[in-house]
Structures are given as C-alpha cells and as structure tokens.
Amino acid sequence: MGKSVTTVSRALNDYDDVSADTKALIRHVAEEMGYTPNILAQRLRKRRADTIGLILPTFGPRFSDPFFSEFIAGIGNQAAELGFDLLVSTRPPGDKEMLAYQANIRGQRVDGFILVRTRRRDARIAYMLEAGFPFVAFGRTENHQAFPFVDEDGEYGMRMIVRHLTQEGHGRLAFIAAPDDLMFAHHRLQGFRAGLREAGIPIEEALVVQGDLSEKGGYEQARRLLDRPSPPTAIAACNDLMALGAISAARERGLVVGRDIAITGFDDIPMAEHSSPPLTTVHQPIYQIGQMVCQMLVGLLQGGEIEQDHIILKPSLVIRQSSIAEPR
Amino acid sequence: MGKSVTTVSRALNDYDDVSADTKALIRHVAEEMGYTPNILAQRLRKRRADTIGLILPTFGPRFSDPFFSEFIAGIGNQAAELGFDLLVSTRPPGDKEMLAYQANIRGQRVDGFILVRTRRRDARIAYMLEAGFPFVAFGRTENHQAFPFVDEDGEYGMRMIVRHLTQEGHGRLAFIAAPDDLMFAHHRLQGFRAGLREAGIPIEEALVVQGDLSEKGGYEQARRLLDRPSPPTAIAACNDLMALGAISAARERGLVVGRDIAITGFDDIPMAEHSSPPLTTVHQPIYQIGQMVCQMLVGLLQGGEIEQDHIILKPSLVIRQSSIAEPR
DNA sequence: CTTGACTTCCAAAACGTTTTGGTCTATAGT
DNA sequence: ACTATAGACCAAAACGTTTTGGAAGTCAAG
Incomplete structure (x- = not known):
C-alpha cells in the first residue's frame, strides 16, 4: 500500500x-x-513474554480442588484484562517441579510467576529470590522472607471456628489437619490450638489427625476418629473437601451431622452451601485473591515497585447447619 | 568458546x-x-507457537466446575509431556468469545485449539473449519460436520440411568436438563426420553425442567419439581453438580434421599462418591479424555493426519445410595 | 597428483516486529 | 535569502534462534 x-x-x-x-x-x-x-515477533523484540506462569502443585493426577479452579479463573481473567497470557502447568512437588520453574525462567518463557501453596521452607521461593525473578505468592513462609504476597489469616479463621464450636457447647474437638509443611495447613492448625487455649480446653493430641486435603482423606481420617473409644463431638477439618468426606463418614455411622456431631470446613467452596447438611466453614474471596495476586505481579513487572506488597486478608465465618444442633 | x-x-x-x-x-x-x-526466538523462527489454546466457556465469574479442572489437568500434563504449552482463558459464550479465538489464531499465538462444550450449531467450529485451523473438540455437533473429536455417549449413559431407575420401581421420573443448545445436554435429554420410551412409560413434559448446570440451579429446579401437586419419585439431573443441589433441596423438605426419592447425576466428579448420600451417576474418565484430546491435537499438528479421529466413549453406570431404597 | 566423497564447520539469510537515528519537506523566524 | 524548527516519514539494526548453501579439510580411489 x-x-x-x-x-x-x-x-x-x-x-x-x-x-x-x-x-x-x-x-x-x-x-x-x-x-x-505477530505476537511472537513482538515478544522477541521486546524481550518480554507477556506471560505469567502458574505451576500447580498436585499429588495425584486427579487435580480437582474447586478451590484451585476458582483461583485460576481469577488470575486468568485478570491477566487477560491486562494483556498477559497465563501459562498453567501442574507438577508434583519435588525435583521435577523445580526443574519446571528453572526451565521456564531460563528460557524466558514467562515474565513472572505466581506461587501457590507456600511451604514452610520453600525451595521455589529461595530460588526466585536468589535469581531475582519477579513473583508474587499466595501464602507466606515460616521465616518471614521479604517478598510480595497475599495471604489469608488462616490462624484467625480457625480460631473463629473453634470459638463457634465451643459456644455451641462442644468440649471434645478433633482436627483433621494437612501436611504441616504447607504453610496454610500450619496456620490453620495453630489457629485450632490457639482457639482451644483461649477456651481453656486442654488439647487432646490423639484427636489431631492428618489427611491429604481430599474428600477421601477426610473420610478416612474421620472414620479413624469415630472409631475411637470416646469419639469427639465436633470435627474441624483443614479444608472443605475433607470436611465433606468427614460428613460422609459420620452419616455412614448413622450420625445426624449437626445434631449428633458438628463438622466444619475451611474455604467455602461453592459446594459447601449445597452439601447435606450445608457446611459451616470459613469464607475467603478466592476469585478476588487470584485477581489481586495477578494485579500485583503485573504491577511489579511494569512499574517495578508496588505500594502494598504484604496483604493479609481476614476471612469470615459462615455458619451453616453442619455445626448447629437446632436448624434456624 | x-x-x-x-x-x-x-x-x-x-x-x-x-x-x-x-x-x-x-x-x-x-x-x-x-x-x-530463548524459546521466543525459536518459536518465531519456526513459525510455531508450540502452544495449545483452551478457552473455557463460563457464565459467571465463578468457574468451579470440578469437571473442568480435571479436564484441564489431563490436557495440561499431556501437553507438557509432548513439549507444548497450554494457554487457558475463560470467556462467556458470545461475541467476545469468538473474538478471543480470532485474535489468538491471527496473532499466531497458538498452533491449535481444544474446544469444549460443543453447541448444536457451533460458531467456533464453523469458523475453524473455514479458516482451516487445527482443532480437536470434546463433543460433536448436530449436523455431523467432519472434524476430529472425542465424545462420550451421553445418550447411552442417560438411558442406563433411566433403566436403573425404572428397575428400582420408579414410574414418575423427572429430569433436570440444561440449555439444549449444548450438545452434551441435548444428548443426555434424548437419552432420558429414549430410556422412558424403552420402558414404555409415557413422558410427562411438566417434569422436564431446565437448570444452569450449577448446584444452585439444581437446587432451585428440584424445589420447583417437589412443589408440584404430585411430585416425581425420582429426579435425574443432567450433571452431578445439579444433582447435588437437588439432594440439598430434597433434604430440606425432610425427604430421605434414596428411600423417599431417588436422585441421580452424570459425570462422577470426585465429590459424587462422598456426598450424602453418595450419588448414583455415570462415570467417564475425564482426565484421560483430556489426555486423548491433547494427543490427537498434537498428532494433527505434527503428523498432519491421525488414524482415529472420531472417538465415542461408552460411559459406565455407577450405582450408589442416592438411588436405591435399601442400602447394601 | 588429481578427483570425488565425506566430514565438520560456519556465514548469512530469515522469522516479523520495534527502536534508533536519521532524511526530506514545508513553514517560520531573522 | 538563509537558517532553525517542526512534522511526516523511513532504512537499517536489533531481538535470538534455525535453516540454507556452501567452504574447508581429510581421506581413499584412480
């Protein structure tokens, strides 16, 4: 022309x-x-991939935590809004996982990473900090390293749960924990202990068991708890999925959840509202957290600095029928 | 050196x-x-993005169908295995959705697409066929266009459900359908009708209602059904999420699901096994379907031709307590 | 000694943009 | 009439690879 x-x-x-x-x-x-x-040529020339990486740590092949799908949607939509692509993969935690991070960083495939499920001493975070690679985490680490993150106050959330249960008159509380290496699991367990301390109830270590965050894990651990000579009157689970499994176990025993036993979760996945009975849990705006994390990362990539880079959100208690004796 | x-x-x-x-x-x-x-330079030179696109059709911002997350995991892991990236976005069906496809294709951001939730007359498929752009669909279209796909035999699956329910002695069956524009919903509804025909039961149109595939939708439609002067004794839902919502509605009415009313789903999401009561449903290996679809697409991209390009899988019936009067 | 074949290497072009550092023309200022 | 200044445009370099089409060097055969 x-x-x-x-x-x-x-x-x-x-x-x-x-x-x-x-x-x-x-x-x-x-x-x-x-x-x-041609977007590839643009990217090559600008030396930016305009892409955000997200590697989901998964155990088995069945990755179907509704919690994650909502989180991904939050990130993905926000990223699209800001002109970034979202590159998703899944890796079981371990060596392969680290290699995936390294390959993506060194090949300049992504401009920054979003990390989820932070661990107490997190190799991914150590690596990124040392490499000076931009990232934002959903979660903290144990030793308070300096990096941008968004996190929920899981300790607080779980204390609210315990307070609610004790107010409902429960004295023998069990907890289905998750691998303590995961920071969010760690916080929630700490919250459970703190809550009991506040209520002046001595903690019974045998009633603290560990599941794998799946319904199945919750089901199995709840059975173990119910099989004990003197079973608990309330079970708090570290997440909703396990709580739903626990409900299933209790019902199998002929218990009416809510009346005979209280069961609570954490996350408020959409299913929580429609389970039978509806699940008492702790709500956090996971879709918005995804958006926030994404915005922070893009801010970091474009501006270099961001104003608020340590955000801890207070979750809220949602009381439903699974923890109260009298409906209404 | x-x-x-x-x-x-x-x-x-x-x-x-x-x-x-x-x-x-x-x-x-x-x-x-x-x-x-540098992967960007490689891609520019090779004129291939080594990337597979997946645009999820979502209605609200809350995208948390566990069905999809497992499907994504199947695609993503297989893609990584074969050296491809997976680019995920979400768009509500409509104009914006088509624009997203066009932009990704014209900007050569992806080498091929995976399509999900095919519609009866699917604009996306029409566009790709005309543009000659490689894609593989999970689902068919109404007019049997020639393109590679994997699909479940939803019609068969739903017939199995109906057969099971009639064998259990049910005579008044309701169906919570989904927007009939979606092929899988269409097939499942056809299966429901065919099943009744086989059983010699006349179909009662008032007992066929339409939900939006969410728990909430299932809950609301089930309430409508139960409010009728002579309510159904069995409710088959088009997917598990709606079935779980229906269970919730039935329990709210004081009905014991399984004994007083039978409720069934479709998909066999992980939750189905651990709901209360566990849900009778139809199982399909969605993780593997994700892998297959991805493999087919990569085969198409690399080889040009693939041997098997029309795959229809027979799903299997999974009977659990939600549809049988006597446990065991 | 020459030729051809084979092995090992490399310079330059190409992929499709953005950025740099201009050139050219017209207009305004002195 | 000459010089700045500004506006509109563009050639060439650069981004980091892969591919093309040789160029040397070595060896064996004639």
Missing part, C-alpha cells in the same frame, strides 16, 4: 510522529485485510 | 553434521553456563 513497515508499526501503536490521516488509512487497511501483529 | 552459533544450535539439536567431540564440548559448556535457548 506504499507505507513502510516502520510507519505501519508506529501508526498501529499510536505514536505521534505519524499524521492523523496516515494513521486512519493504515488502521483501515489493516482492519480490512485482517492484519494482526 | 570459539564455536559459531550455527554449530551450537546444531549441536544442541543433535544434528549429525557435528562431531561427537564438539557436541559433547558444546553441551558441557552450555550446561555449565546455564544456557537455555
């Missing part, structure tokens, strides 16, 4: 050394012939 | 016009200095 590539590029990017007429013309022609800049 | 870029490139890619010694040397040095080829 008689314009140089330079001019076309500058016209489409709205530089001001292209006349209004030419811009209009170029845009029109581009539109007409369905031209879209 | 004294070797040309050409030689380095050819050494790392294991071409046979590089001596074994040189290869070893180059590899060693590369390893030592932590060199990884």
Whole structure:
C-alpha cells in the first residue's frame, strides 16, 4: 500500500510522529485485510513474554480442588484484562517441579510467576529470590522472607471456628489437619490450638489427625476418629473437601451431622452451601485473591515497585447447619 | 568458546553434521553456563507457537466446575509431556468469545485449539473449519460436520440411568436438563426420553425442567419439581453438580434421599462418591479424555493426519445410595 | 597428483516486529 | 535569502534462534 513497515508499526501503536490521516488509512487497511501483529515477533523484540506462569502443585493426577479452579479463573481473567497470557502447568512437588520453574525462567518463557501453596521452607521461593525473578505468592513462609504476597489469616479463621464450636457447647474437638509443611495447613492448625487455649480446653493430641486435603482423606481420617473409644463431638477439618468426606463418614455411622456431631470446613467452596447438611466453614474471596495476586505481579513487572506488597486478608465465618444442633 | 552459533544450535539439536567431540564440548559448556535457548526466538523462527489454546466457556465469574479442572489437568500434563504449552482463558459464550479465538489464531499465538462444550450449531467450529485451523473438540455437533473429536455417549449413559431407575420401581421420573443448545445436554435429554420410551412409560413434559448446570440451579429446579401437586419419585439431573443441589433441596423438605426419592447425576466428579448420600451417576474418565484430546491435537499438528479421529466413549453406570431404597 | 566423497564447520539469510537515528519537506523566524 | 524548527516519514539494526548453501579439510580411489 506504499507505507513502510516502520510507519505501519508506529501508526498501529499510536505514536505521534505519524499524521492523523496516515494513521486512519493504515488502521483501515489493516482492519480490512485482517492484519494482526505477530505476537511472537513482538515478544522477541521486546524481550518480554507477556506471560505469567502458574505451576500447580498436585499429588495425584486427579487435580480437582474447586478451590484451585476458582483461583485460576481469577488470575486468568485478570491477566487477560491486562494483556498477559497465563501459562498453567501442574507438577508434583519435588525435583521435577523445580526443574519446571528453572526451565521456564531460563528460557524466558514467562515474565513472572505466581506461587501457590507456600511451604514452610520453600525451595521455589529461595530460588526466585536468589535469581531475582519477579513473583508474587499466595501464602507466606515460616521465616518471614521479604517478598510480595497475599495471604489469608488462616490462624484467625480457625480460631473463629473453634470459638463457634465451643459456644455451641462442644468440649471434645478433633482436627483433621494437612501436611504441616504447607504453610496454610500450619496456620490453620495453630489457629485450632490457639482457639482451644483461649477456651481453656486442654488439647487432646490423639484427636489431631492428618489427611491429604481430599474428600477421601477426610473420610478416612474421620472414620479413624469415630472409631475411637470416646469419639469427639465436633470435627474441624483443614479444608472443605475433607470436611465433606468427614460428613460422609459420620452419616455412614448413622450420625445426624449437626445434631449428633458438628463438622466444619475451611474455604467455602461453592459446594459447601449445597452439601447435606450445608457446611459451616470459613469464607475467603478466592476469585478476588487470584485477581489481586495477578494485579500485583503485573504491577511489579511494569512499574517495578508496588505500594502494598504484604496483604493479609481476614476471612469470615459462615455458619451453616453442619455445626448447629437446632436448624434456624 | 570459539564455536559459531550455527554449530551450537546444531549441536544442541543433535544434528549429525557435528562431531561427537564438539557436541559433547558444546553441551558441557552450555550446561555449565546455564544456557537455555530463548524459546521466543525459536518459536518465531519456526513459525510455531508450540502452544495449545483452551478457552473455557463460563457464565459467571465463578468457574468451579470440578469437571473442568480435571479436564484441564489431563490436557495440561499431556501437553507438557509432548513439549507444548497450554494457554487457558475463560470467556462467556458470545461475541467476545469468538473474538478471543480470532485474535489468538491471527496473532499466531497458538498452533491449535481444544474446544469444549460443543453447541448444536457451533460458531467456533464453523469458523475453524473455514479458516482451516487445527482443532480437536470434546463433543460433536448436530449436523455431523467432519472434524476430529472425542465424545462420550451421553445418550447411552442417560438411558442406563433411566433403566436403573425404572428397575428400582420408579414410574414418575423427572429430569433436570440444561440449555439444549449444548450438545452434551441435548444428548443426555434424548437419552432420558429414549430410556422412558424403552420402558414404555409415557413422558410427562411438566417434569422436564431446565437448570444452569450449577448446584444452585439444581437446587432451585428440584424445589420447583417437589412443589408440584404430585411430585416425581425420582429426579435425574443432567450433571452431578445439579444433582447435588437437588439432594440439598430434597433434604430440606425432610425427604430421605434414596428411600423417599431417588436422585441421580452424570459425570462422577470426585465429590459424587462422598456426598450424602453418595450419588448414583455415570462415570467417564475425564482426565484421560483430556489426555486423548491433547494427543490427537498434537498428532494433527505434527503428523498432519491421525488414524482415529472420531472417538465415542461408552460411559459406565455407577450405582450408589442416592438411588436405591435399601442400602447394601 | 588429481578427483570425488565425506566430514565438520560456519556465514548469512530469515522469522516479523520495534527502536534508533536519521532524511526530506514545508513553514517560520531573522 | 538563509537558517532553525517542526512534522511526516523511513532504512537499517536489533531481538535470538534455525535453516540454507556452501567452504574447508581429510581421506581413499584412480
């Protein structure tokens, strides 16, 4: 059409050394012939992948924690909004996981990472900090390293649960914990202990068991608890999925959940509202957290600095029928 | 180190016009200095994005169908295995959705697409077929267009459900359908009708209602059904999520699910096994389907042709307590 | 000694953009 | 009439690879 590539590029990017007429013309022609800049070439030239990485730590192949899918949606939609791609993979925690991070960073496949499920001493975080690679975590670490994160106050949330249960008159509380290496599990367990301390109830270590965060794990651990000579009157689970498994175990024993035994979760996944009975749990706005984390990372990538980089959200207690004797 | 870029490139890619010694040397040095080829440059040069696109059709912002997360995991892990990235976004069905497909295709951001939730007359498929862009669908279309797909035999699955319910003695069956524009919903509804026909039971149109595939939708539609002057004795839902919502509604009415009313789902999400009561449903190996779809697409991209490109899987009936009067 | 074949290597082009550092023309200022 | 200044445009370099089409060097055969 008689314009140089330079001019076309500058016209489409709205530089001001292209006349209004030419811009209009170029845009029109581009539109007409369905031209879209090749994104790979752009990225190569700009040395930015415009891509955010997210590697989900998963144990088995069955990755179906509804908690994660909502989180991904939050990140993904926000990223699209800001002109970034979201690259998702899953790896079981361990060596392969670290290699995946390294490969993505060294090959400049992503500009920054979002980390989930932080661990007490997290190799991923240590690596990124040392490499100076941009990232934002959902969760903290044990030794308070300095990096941008968003986290829920899981300790507080679980204390609220315990307070609620003791107010309902429960004195023998059990806890289905999760691998303590995971920071969120650690916080929630601490919250459980703190809550009992506040209520002046001595903690019974045999009633603290550990599950794997799945319904199945919750089911199995709840059975163990119910099989004890003097079973608990209330079971708090570290997450909703395990709580649902626990409900299943209790019902199998012929117990009416809510009346004969109280069971609580944590996360408030959509299913919690519609389980039988509806589940008492702790709500956190996971979709919004995904958005926030993504925004923070993009801010970091574009501006270099962000104002608020240590955010801890107070979750809220949601009381439903699974923990109260009298409906209504 | 004294070797040309050409030689380095050819050494790392294991071409046979590089001596074994040189290869070893180059590899060693590369390893030592932590060199990884810039993937963006590779892609630009090869004119392939090595990326598979997946755009999830979602209604609200809350995207948490466990069904999808497992499907994503199947695709993502398989893609990683084959050296491809997976680019995930979500869009509500409609114009914006088509634009997202077009932008990704024209900007050569992805080499191929995986389509989910096919519709009866699917604009996305029409577009891709016309553009000659590689894709594999999970699901068919109404008019049997020629394109590679994997699908479940939903019609068969639902017939099995109906057969099971009638064998259990139910005569008044309700169905919570989903938007009939969605092929899988359409097939399942057809299966329901066919099942009743087989059993010689006349269909009662008022007992066929439509939900939105969420627990909430199932809950609301079930309430409507139970409010009728002569309510059904069995409710088959188009998917597990709605079935769980229906269970919730039935329990709220004081009904014992399994004894007073039978409720069934479809999908066999992990939760189905641990709901209260456990849900009778139809199982399909969704993780494996994700893997298959991904493999097919990569085969298409690399080989050009694939042997099996129309795969219909027979799902299997899973009978649990939600549909049988006597446990055991 | 020459020729051809084979091995090993590499310079340059290409992928499609953005950025740099101009050039050219017209207008205004002196 | 000459010189700045500003506006509109563009050629060439650069991003980091892979591919193409040789160029040397070595060896064996003639």
